[in-house]
Amino acid sequence: MKILVDINNQVLFSGETIEFGIFDEPMLEKWAIMDDKNDILFYVIDDSYSLTEVLSIPDDLQPNKYCYTVEKGFYVNPTYSEPINIETEVIKLQQENAELKAKLDNIQEVLDYLVMQ
The missing domain is CATH 1.20.5 (Single alpha-helices involved in coiled-coils or other helix-helix interfaces)
Known part of the structure; x- marks a missing residue:
C-alpha cells in the first residue's frame, strides 16, 4: 500500500497505485491515485508531497486524520477534528x-x- 504525505507529515491519500507524472490534459505534473476499493482513479496536483510505501494502514484512515513518519509510523494527527x-x-x-x-x-x-x- 502507498500513501502520500504532505510536508507536515499528514497522510492525505492512500492507494495500491500512486504515480507522479504527466497524465492527460492539462500538461501538468500531478499524482495519479488509484483507489482500488472503490475502483476510482483521481489526480492530485502538488509536487511537495512525498510517496511512502507501507505494509498496512489503519482501518479508519481518512485524509488528515493520521500523520506518518518512518520513525513513528502512523499516529493520530493532533490537529484533526471529525468532519x-x-x-x-x-x-x-x-x-x-x-x-x-x-x-x-x-x-x-x-x-x-x-x-x-
Missing part, C-alpha cells in the same frame, strides 16, 4: 431554532401581560 455531518447539523439547528422561538413567544406573552397590568 461534521451536514444533515444532522441542520436538523439539530432547526430544533434549536424552534425551541428558541417557543421561548421567545413565552417571554413576549409575559411582557404583554406585564404591560397590561
Whole structure:
C-alpha cells in the first residue's frame, strides 16, 4: 500500500497505485491515485508531497486524520477534528431554532401581560 504525505507529515491519500507524472490534459505534473476499493482513479496536483510505501494502514484512515513518519509510523494527527455531518447539523439547528422561538413567544406573552397590568 502507498500513501502520500504532505510536508507536515499528514497522510492525505492512500492507494495500491500512486504515480507522479504527466497524465492527460492539462500538461501538468500531478499524482495519479488509484483507489482500488472503490475502483476510482483521481489526480492530485502538488509536487511537495512525498510517496511512502507501507505494509498496512489503519482501518479508519481518512485524509488528515493520521500523520506518518518512518520513525513513528502512523499516529493520530493532533490537529484533526471529525468532519461534521451536514444533515444532522441542520436538523439539530432547526430544533434549536424552534425551541428558541417557543421561548421567545413565552417571554413576549409575559411582557404583554406585564404591560397590561
